[in-house]
Amino acid sequence: MAGNPHFASVVLQLHCNGDFEDSSSAKRTVTGHHTVGFVQSGALFGKSLSLNGSNQYASVSHAPSLSLNGQNRYTIDVAIRTSQSGRVQTILTKRSSANEYALVINTDGHVQFVAWGSGGQLLISVASTTTVSLNAWHRIRIGLNQGACYLFLDGVKEDETLFTGAIEGTETDLFIGRDPTRVDRHFAGLLDELRLTEGVCITTDDYSLDSAPFPDIGVITLRGNATTSAGMAVDLVRIFEWPAGKMVAAEQPSITGDWGSAQPPGVYGITYIATDCQPVTHGPYTVEQP
Secondary structure, three states, X not given: OOOOOOHHHEEEEEOOOOOOOEOOOOOOXXXXXXXXXXXXXOOOOOOEEEEEOOOOEEEEOOOHHHOOOOOOEEEEEEEEEEOOOOOOEEEEEEEOOOEEEEEEEOOOOEEEEEEEOHHHOEEEEXXXXXXXXXXXXXXXXXEEEOOEEXXXXXXXXXXXXXOOOOOOOOOOOEEEOOEOOEOOOOOEEEEEEEEEEEOOOOOOOOOOOOOOOOOOOXXXXXXXXXXXXXXXXXXXXXXXXXXXXXXXXXXXXXXXXXXXXXXXXXEEEEEEXXXXXXXXXXXXXXXXXX
């Protein structure tokens, strides 16, 4: 399994595969309300959270790392499969008597992200140009990057805007599938792979969608120095899974022979290759999550 180089910055990660387990290091408690369920039919991976659009939702207690207030960089990822159209549906929000932000499907069927500043003034509003399809999965990503906000739908950047000032902070819970200020905005359908990453804007350009659930592990940079007996850097360093032999990376060292390769925890072998020299293999090396 590939690791997430930003896993240490993940502050909430829900796979919704039959429960609300938070696989981030925060291990937050997520509460389902009104007998929410998890279904296999139509799920993204394994099982997905099912919400009825009338009263079901989930919530997470407030924590500063779940708030966008004071955040220069932040990434929100979530996958949705809605079964209704023609009304506002709340995917994720942090608002009650005071507004912070909301991620919704608007009445036109576009994904929209809004955030408010001091005094309740609208600070950010971005929306997809693509209309979400009923009963089809869509991946959403919101990225904040030092005064810029990006909205991605299915890996494509569909809107962006610049803003000045801080997003208003609230100490309300994080709500999934519900807007506590509007009882008519519950989300109807399936929801999966919710991930919040603090301090990182993962991308500012189009990206490839994951074909598997978000990884629950980070990566560690393997480092070394490889030179020949003549003191020259080797041509190539190959890293492979031990003992299967499957190559996972090939790195070209610097002129002094220094090399590095970011890999998830596992057991690896390393082969050094140089012109006019026999390949040299070392290992196994066990790499553990710190």
